Amino acid sequence: MSAKRKILVTSALPYANNSLHLGHLVEYVQTDVWVRFQRLRGHECIYVCASDAHGTPTMLRAEREGIEPEELIAWIAGEHQHDFERFRISVDNYLTTHASENEELTSRVFRKLVEGGHIGRKMIRQAYDEHRNMFLPDRYVRGTCPACGARHQYGDNCESCAATYSPLELKDPVSVVSGTKPTVRESEHLFFRLGNFEEELKAWVPDHVDPAMARKLKEWFDAGLRDWDISRDPPYFGFSIPGESGKFFYVWFDAPIGYMASFLNLCRSAGLDFEAFWGADSTVELYHFIGKDIVYFHTLFWPAVLSGAGFRKPTGVFVHGFLTISGEKISKRRGTFIRASTFVRHLDADYLRYYYASKLGPGPDDIDLNFSDLMAKVNSDLVGKLVNIASRCAGFIHRLNDGVLARELPDDALFAEFAAAADEIAADYNGRNCAAAVRRIMALADRANRYIDEKKPWIMAREDDQRDAVVAVCTQGLNLFRTLILLLKPVIPGVTGRAEQFLGGGELTWADVKEPMLGTRIEEFKALLKRVEADSVEAILSEAREDAALPTTQATRAAAGSEAGQVAQPVETAPAKLVEEIDIEHFAKMDLRVARIAAATYVKGADKLIRLRLDLGDSQRTVFAGIRSAYVPAALLGKHVVVVANLTPRKMRFGTSEGMVLAAGPGGKDIFLLSPDAGAQPGMPVT
RNA sequence: GGUGAUGUAGCUCAGCUGGUUAGAGCGGCGGAUUCAUAACCCGCAGGUCGGUGGUUCAAGUCCACCCAUCACCA
Numbered sequence: 001m002s003a004k005r006k007i008l009v010t011s012a013l014p015y016a017n018n019s020l021h022l023g024h025l026v027e028y029v030q031t032d033v034w035v036r037f038q039r040l041r042g043h044e045c046i047y048v049c050a051s052d053a054h055g056t057p058t059m060l061r062a063e064r065e066g067i068e069p070e071e072l073i074a075w076i077a078g079e080h081q082h083d084f085e086r087f088r089i090s091v092d093n094y095l096t097t098h099a100s101e102n103e104e105l106t107s108r109v110f111r112k113l114v115e116g117g118h119i120g121r122k123m124i125r126q127a128y129d130e131h132r133n134m135f136l137p138d139r140y141v142r143g144t145c146p147a148c149g150a151r152h153q154y155g156d157n158c159e160s161c162a163a164t165y166s167p168l169e170l171k172d173p174v175s176v177v178s179g180t181k182p183t184v185r186e187s188e189h190l191f192f193r194l195g196n197f198e199e200e201l202k203a204w205v206p207d208h209v210d211p212a213m214a215r216k217l218k219e220w221f222d223a224g225l226r227d228w229d230i231s232r233d234p235p236y237f238g239f240s241i242p243g244e245s246g247k248f249f250y251v252w253f254d255a256p257i258g259y260m261a262s263f264l265n266l267c268r269s270a271g272l273d274f275e276a277f278w279g280a281d282s283t284v285e286l287y288h289f290i291g292k293d294i295v296y297f298h299t300l301f302w303p304a305v306l307s308g309a310g311f312r313k314p315t316g317v318f319v320h321g322f323l324t325i326s327g328e329k330i331s332k333r334r335g336t337f338i339r340a341s342t343f344v345r346h347l348d349a350d351y352l353r354y355y356y357a358s359k360l361g362p363g364p365d366d367i368d369l370n371f372s373d374l375m376a377k378v379n380s381d382l383v384g385k386l387v388n389i390a391s392r393c394a395g396f397i398h399r400l401n402d403g404v405l406a407r408e409l410p411d412d413a414l415f416a417e418f419a420a421a422a423d424e425i426a427a428d429y430n431g432r433n434c435a436a437a438v439r440r441i442m443a444l445a446d447r448a449n450r451y452i453d454e455k456k457p458w459i460m461a462r463e464d465d466q467r468d469a470v471v472a473v474c475t476q477g478l479n480l481f482r483t484l485i486l487l488l489k490p491v492i493p494g495v496t497g498r499a500e501q502f503l504g505g506g507e508l509t510w511a512d513v514k515e516p517m518l519g520t521r522i523e524e525f526k527a528l529l530k531r532v533e534a535d536s537v538e539a540i541l542s543e544a545r546e547d548a549a550l551p552t553t554q555a556t557r558a559a560a561g562s563e564a565g566q567v568a569q570p571v572e573t574a575p576a577k578l579v580e581e582i583d584i585e586h587f588a589k590m591d592l593r594v595a596r597i598a599a600a601t602y603v604k605g606a607d608k609l610i611r612l613r614l615d616l617g618d619s620q621r622t623v624f625a626g627i628r629s630a631y632v633p634a635a636l637l638g639k640h641v642v643v644v645a646n647l648t649p650r651k652m653r654f655g656t657s658e659g660m661v662l663a664a665g666p667g668g669k670d671i672f673l674l675s676p677d678a679g680a681q682p683g684m685p686v687t
Numbered sequence: 688g689g690u691g692a693u694g695u696a697g698c699u700c701a702g703c704u705g706g707u708u709a710g711a712g713c714g715g716c717g718g719a720u721u722c723a724u725a726a727c728c729c730g731c732a733g734g735u736c737g738g739u740g741g742u743u744c745a746a747g748u749c750c751a752c753c754c755a756u757c758a759c760c761a
Contacts, residue, residue: 147688157760163688164760194761216691216759228761252761292692292758301761321692322757329757358712359700365693366757373699376713384726392723439701442712449727458722474722527724 005043007285008277009035010259012294013052016073016096017061020083020340022352022369023323023330029356030320030432031289032089036490037429041510046272048262049084049091051077053098055251056137059237060177069237073098083340087349088493093266097254101268102261103239106254110242112309113192120191120227127155127167128185131178135187135233136167140177143170190241191227192253197304198225209299209317212364213292217299228301256302259288260311282312289318292364318432321366335545342543346536348529350492351378357434357491371541375532382495385445386488387528389452389481390502393474394525396457400467406475407519414451414476415516418444418483422513425487434491441487448480478503479516486512498528591646592686594676595661597639612661614643617683621658627673642674642686 011031014024031047038045053073062072077096084091095101113119127136141155146169150160155167167173168184175182202221205214230253231241238248260278267274277284290298295317303313322329325336343352355374358381359367397403409415421444428437455473460466481499486508489496500508502523595614612623623643644660662674676686 212692219690219760222690223760226761294759295691296759296761324757327756361700363692364758368699370699373713377699379724380713380726383724388723388726390723392727395722435700439711446712446727452722453720453728456720456722458720461722470722529724531724531726 005038005045005285006283007038007043007045007287008263009045009047009287010262010289011047011049012288012290013050013097013255013258014080015055015057016051016053016076016080017058018076020080021330022325022338022340022343025087025340025352026323026356026360026367027289027291027320028084028087028089029353030318030360030434032087033353033357033360033434033490034289034429034432036090036493037426040486040489041426046092046263046266047090048093048095048259048266050095050097050099050102050258050262051080052251052255052258053077053096054236054238054249054254056140056236059235062237070098079341083344086344087340087353090493092270093262095258095262095265097251097258097261099261099265101264102254102258105260105264106239106249106257107242109257109305109309109311110249110253113305116308118193118196118308119230120193121188122191122227123186124189124229125168125184125186127173127175127182129175129178129180129182131175131180134177134235135185136175136177136182138167140175141167141170141173141182142176143167143173146171187233189229190231190244190247192230192301192305192308194225194228194301194304197307200307201225201300201304204303204313205299208303208314209295210319210363213295213299213317213319216295220296220300225300252297252301253305256297256305278311280310280312285315286312287316287318288314289320292319292321295319318362319364320360321364324366324368326370327368332548335541335548337548338540338544339547342540342547345543346539347532348494350494350529351382351532354378354382354438354488354492358438360432360434361436362432371537375534375537379531381442381445382492382529383531385442385449386481386484387495389445389448389477389484390499390528391525392452393457393477393481394502394522396461396470396474397478397522398524400461401471403521403524405478405518405520405522406468406472408472409476409479409516409518410469410472411451411476414447415479415483417447418480419513422483422487422510426510429490437487438491441484444480444487445484448477448484451480452477475518478522479518482508482517483513486510495529498526502526502528589646590644592662593643593645594680594682594684594686595641595643596682597641614641614659614661615682616643616645617681622656623659623661624657625661625663627661627663639673640675640680640682642676 009031011027014020028049035045035047051073053069058069058072062069065072073096077094081094084094110119127141128134129136129140136155138156139154142152143155144151145153145158145160145163146165147158147163148160149171150158153159153170155170155173157164167182173182174180198221205217209217230250231244232238232248232250234246234248236248238251239254241247241249263272263277264274266272276282277286288298288302298314298317306313324330325334325338328334328336330336330338343349351374355369355377356367358377397405421440425437425440428434428440452473457470457473460470460473482503482505485496485499485503489508496508500506502525503517504522505517505520593616595616597612597614609624610627612625614621614623642662644662647659664674676684
């Protein structure tokens with residue numbers, strides 16, 4: 001193992017106006033696995049985080065709740081911290097950016113930037129809400145896109161034609177806050193002269209940022225680095241800018257300084273040396289884990305600000321992708337806005353940690369969460385393979401040898417094979433390729449199960465003179481299990497904790513991959529992890545749907561975008577609209593019938609369709625239904641459904657569809673076929 | 688619209704600097720087994736590697752264009 005490293009790690013700061021959801025956890029799990037791995041290897045690795053408190057969204061949310069912003073952020077940050085604990089995210093300190101340490105450091109940084117000549121002033125024109133007496137951030141103005149005429153677009157870009165513009169260019173602009181038409185006002189703002197750092201950044205980026213991201217940054221370098229507006233006018237929830245009257249720091253200016261502030265706060269309670277970590281000549285490694293949406297802030301503004309203020313720059317910025325659920329963006333409407341707290345109320349956090357880890361690579365690719373996939377993966381890998389090893393060996397040790405392990409391993413070479421693989425797995429973890437690490441570990445678990453299978457201790461156990469051999473084989477099995485548990489310790493700390501208890505050898509450390517456990521007593525085996533039950537998953541999903549039914553104000557919607565939240569997992573929120581009213585005659589034109597599904601097959605070449613053969617009593621017909629994402633053919637056989645029987649047949653590439661079956665839901669996994677209650681017969685009209 | 692990333696078996700993903708019949712896990716099918724939380728073990732089936740064109744003795748792997756998805760545009 002290499003010399004002891006000194007590392008400081010941060011995750012992006014969750015915004016303090018809303019709860020954490022499963023999207024946030026991708027990052028915290030990724031960070032925590034890496035941090036726990038470094039600690040397991042014996043390195044000093046400190047992990048800090050905080051809630052991002054400032055900005056217009058928190059101000060407005062507090063107003064809506066009828067409380068002071070300080071109360072709101074204390075409440076939400078407390079919730080965040082609680083979620084961190086429940087997901088076993090091992091932060092050493094958690095703060096909010098409204099803390100005094102942050103005000104102190106933000107002022108210090110600002111003063112240094114002023115002294116260095118890195119701050120300028122400029123008059124700008126901005127949308128203003130006369131009703132609320134406030135300037136409006138881009139996301140708080142909506143109107144008609146000047147490029148394509150699409151209505152209800154945000155003030156910064158058009159979701160319909162992707163044009164970008166300023167809110168002042170929108171046609172028929174409306175303030176999201178008051179619903180009135182904004183005016184335009186001028187105001188003097190302070191700007192950080194990013195251009196002063198162009199050469200320094202160009203030199204810094206290639207060695208500290210992923211090559212793909214560096215290519216992306218080229219776009220900004222090519223366009224020329226522009227000044228960055230770091231001030232805001234009141235009313236604004238933030239820190240006042242020293243020496244200015246009625247000016248506040250823009251949330252994005254003080255947010256990353258929150259990393260330092262959280263650390264400073266820790267220094268004061270733990271007696272650490274702040275300058276040793278943040279001073280210009282610090283040799284400590286500093287890494288930021290962030291999402292791909294906030295790359296610019298962390299690879300341009302942030303290192304420039306640090307440098308200008310006389311601090312060290314990050315050693316690396318690690319970028320991950322977003323979470324999709326069943327291939328779709330997280331969406332309140334689809335019921336996939338799943339709070340961290342909802343998940344953990346029904347399922348062990350380790351399930352999600354393992355699932356994410358099994359999919360996380362070092363790059364900025366999005367990862368997909370699919371609950372049936374999660375269930376299959378966790379049940380098969382963790383319960384069926386990993387825990388199974390201990391479960392199938394422990395009984396023999398207790399029955400035949402009073403719970404005491406053999407004095408030596410029957411197969412040292414196999415144990416050494418695992419130890420050798422541990423080096424490669426360590427490299428995977430260190431390179432943030434958790435998916436690769438997990439793959440290797442599961443291959444070892446397969447190997448361990450195969451070993452037991454080959455030795456067949458349950459057959460040997462029938463002969464009295466084979467008892468020692470059985471104990472030896474099971475001792476081997478349990479030692480392989482022990483190595484596996486150790487290798488997974490960064491990922492599933494809850495399970496490994498229970499396993500350590502069971503093995504009775506104290507806390508596992510990395511050195512244990514080379515040292516088998518022999519001649520000691522193990523505890524009685526108890527289930528280390530229960531299987532994921534479909535009921536729990538269903539409970540989570542239905543709670544999320546209930547959440548979605550709660551009213552969402554426009555302000556929250558705006559904040560769900562990336563105005564200020566550091567972790568701005570995009571959330572889709574367009575509601576399902578009611579269609580135009582019709583009279584009874586129109587409805588009566590529809591011939592709805594009960595049908596029995598007589599046959600159901602996949603359609604080759606169609607990823608959405610299932611071919612249904614429907615029995616309508618006196619006749620049969622074929623219907624292609626776009627329900628493949630939610631149903632398997634076998635589950636449909638014999639089911640009664642409702643079909644639109646007089647729909648004009650539609651020729652498709654795969655044949656003609658003679659009708660349509662009725663289903664509810666937004667699509668994807670969430671398609672729910674309508675069925676009549678028991679008793680309805682095929683062919684019955686639905687009226 | 689510009690820029691970057693991604694698109695490989697039903698599902699989730701590996702495939703490093705181009706090189707024999709494209710891999711794994713899950714799911715499916717068949718078999719074996721009963722120590723184990725219906726777990727484990729053996730075997731089989733499944734892919735024109737998003738599309739089109741090109742470079743090359745040889746391309747999933749390089750180039751061009753196109754399509755789709757995600758992100759960013761201070």
